Amino acid sequence: MNELFDLYQEIILDHNRRPRNFRPLEDHTCSADGYNPICGDSIKVFVKLEGENIEDISFQGEGCAISKASASLMTVDLKGKTLAEAQEEFKSFLAMLSEDEDFEVDFLEFGDLASLSGVRRFPARIKCATLAWHALEAALQGNEQTTTE
Amino acid sequence: MTQSSQTTAFDSQETSLDVVTLRARFPILAKRIRGNPFVYFDNAATTQKPQSVIDALNRYYTDQNANIHRGIHYLSEQATEIYEEARRRAARFINAPSERQVIFVRGTTEGINLIAQTFGRQKVNSGDEILISTLEHHSNIVPWQLLAEERGASIKVIPIDDRGVLDFDAYVKMLNDRTRIVALSHVSNAIGTVVPIAEMCKEAHRKGIPVVVDGAQSAPHMKVDMQALDCDFFVFSGHKMFGPTGIGIVYGKDKWLCDMPPYEGGGGMIQSVTFEKTTFLDYPGRFEAGTPNIAGAIVLATAMDFIESVGLDNIAAYENGLLDYATEIFSQIDGLRIIGTAPDKAAVLSFILNDVHPHDISTFLDQDGIAIRAGHHCAQPLMKRFGVTGTARASFSIYNTKEEIDLVAESLQKIVNFFKR
């Protein structure tokens, strides 16, 4: 059970139950659908850019607790950041998920995103945790769709 | 089958299916997963293998291996003989009139593609219709879509009701003079509905329309009798019925097989080859280009021996008992909704839990050593019909027990409590 509590931490359950920024963004400048063909889940990410700044960001869609919480945490984390900062954040998030289980996650660096570090022990679920991020990346690159495959 | 013999078969099943002894024949069931006893409820994906099947595979490569239909030497002749004996075995298993009607393929998917690309191309032209049902697995949708696209034909879909039962009246009305092929699954892999194939064939045949049956989920669970069903083609996979992966069977009626063009070209399927013209073998050889899965075919015959030693009537009765029990026990779980409530179902129980995504259910159960399937089960249109993106699915086989169902119910209750926090 311990690993499960690691995976489904209180923060994740909370963001699953009450996802933040869970709505379409009427005046978005770009958006993209992230689709996981293995489970059929899809998460759409909306971004409103002001120059290089992420003025607002939101998401909608269907997903498991991990993909929904991850999307919610991502929007909270990135709102107000610059594009360059968002890129950095995605890179280090991916790095965190690819570390082995013993790696000590720096909670100061990752903040609430660190709550997703438990996913490392569940390789089948890593794609759930990165789905929204891939959708965001696609949106920023001007694509309307991306898949985890 | 007469009424009295049916009753006898049923009466004897309580005593004749000794699950403890049966389980001992499947070595993998003794495994522990993450420190727990292994509960395998993913049988619709693939079944586990009995020792006799594992031994047969080992015996083939240890003692019998040679290529078939070519070498004039002892082992090649032997291998050819046991490969062809496997074909006869399979023909008896499905009560095909002749073993020539049994074609070895990789599995259901390849089998349906073979039929679509040979028979389908002969029959389907611009403006024609191919009739399938809402229940289909992607492998009984996509090959027909590819054909329809190539030919300018269209796919029509028989609706189902909220229980997951095919609308028979709608089906009969949809059979028209543009319908060229009906393609149906016998048992739904996602929700377990048993489709009345014999009756549906009768209706199609009234209008001269051939019926292709995806038997991937029926062959492991019930007696499939080609002459009683009277379908034109029947396809199934060995790995879902205690056999190895990479082997399956296409059965076809003589009147179609004799005229069908080859599927793939190569060695083993020709009569003679010149650079100007090649003539092909008659069926079934015409459809088995290249070196086939010899070991797979031979070992599939062993799997069929195993099934018949247990008895298909016993299997069906025992599994229905498990399904009824699981339906009853799972229904008591708070917030659990069963997807697919047809009166006639086989060995599959699909469900969703309030607010808990199937993937999360699967991850939790996995920690307790329980294997189920979560997701769309390669039946996305069917999921859409029920307004879900996926379900959790427990699917049963003869080695499963009511105790295991209790264990899973307990784990499911834990999940409900966990997500309620």
Ligand SMILES: Cc1ncc(COP(=O)(O)O)c(C=O)c1O
């Ligand atoms: C109903 C049904 N049809 C077709 C298939 C495809 O079988 P295979 O993957 O063995 O080709 C499956 C299993 O995945 C199935 O359950």
